[in-house]
Amino acid sequence: MSKRPYIYYSEMNSPIGILTIGSSSLGICFIYFGSIKRTCSNIETWLKKRFVNAELVEDGEKLATAIQQLDEYFKGERTDFDLPLDLIGTKFQTLVWNKVKDVAYGTTKSYKQIAAEIGSPKAVRAIGGANNQNPIPIIIPCHRVIGSNGSMVGYGGGLDKKEFLLRHEGAIQKIS
Known part of the structure; x- marks a missing residue:
């Protein structure tokens, strides 16, 4: 299993609904359409399928920059993102x-x-x-x-x- 002890998450409101954003210590690793309540089981399944052994922890502070950049994007103030990413895939x-x-x-x-x-x-x-x-x-x-x-x-x-x-x-x- 991949060592990422914590995946931090937070939610944000957007013009397309609530987004749940997650980040490992390496960077943003997921964005789900919907609240954590609605998406939690999907997130946990996604992590297990990718052999990521991590605990989900809510922490808006760790995701503040991502939320700010997404908010700027939706306001038409940002056209690209400057965030570290943790791409978990083949x-x-x-x-x-x-x-x-x-x-x-x-x-x-x-x-x-x-x-x-x-x-x-x-x-x-x-x-x-x-x-x-x-x-x-x-x-x-x-x-x-x-x-x-x-x-x-x-x-x-x-x-x-x-x-x-x-x-x-x-x-x-x-x-x-």
Whole structure:
């Protein structure tokens, strides 16, 4: 099991609902859509699946900078994040997440483009799978990854949240 004795968490209100944010001693490791009460069992399952043996501890102070940056993002004052991240995933997933992290604010890329950029042009479905497992949405902007034809394709928080985030960034005007 991975040694992260504590995962600190806190909640914040946002225009897309309550977000539960978690951080290890290394950095932000998850953002869940919903309150800790609603998401706690999902978080615990996620940690166990990744062999992370840690105790969840509420600590808003440890997450103050992340909450501030997310708040600035939602207010339109921030277009990128300057936070340490603790990416807990497979080698392939972390490769994809690091590539998705580079998709600029207000722009989109297709799953096909991401696949080509990591040197695996036929891995479009695998890119979708890795994106689906992204533990740090918004900060790792998987909402900016869309279908090759420009269509909205799946989002862990729901397509309504994906559409909101893309509209918020000016990447889309309206979903047809």
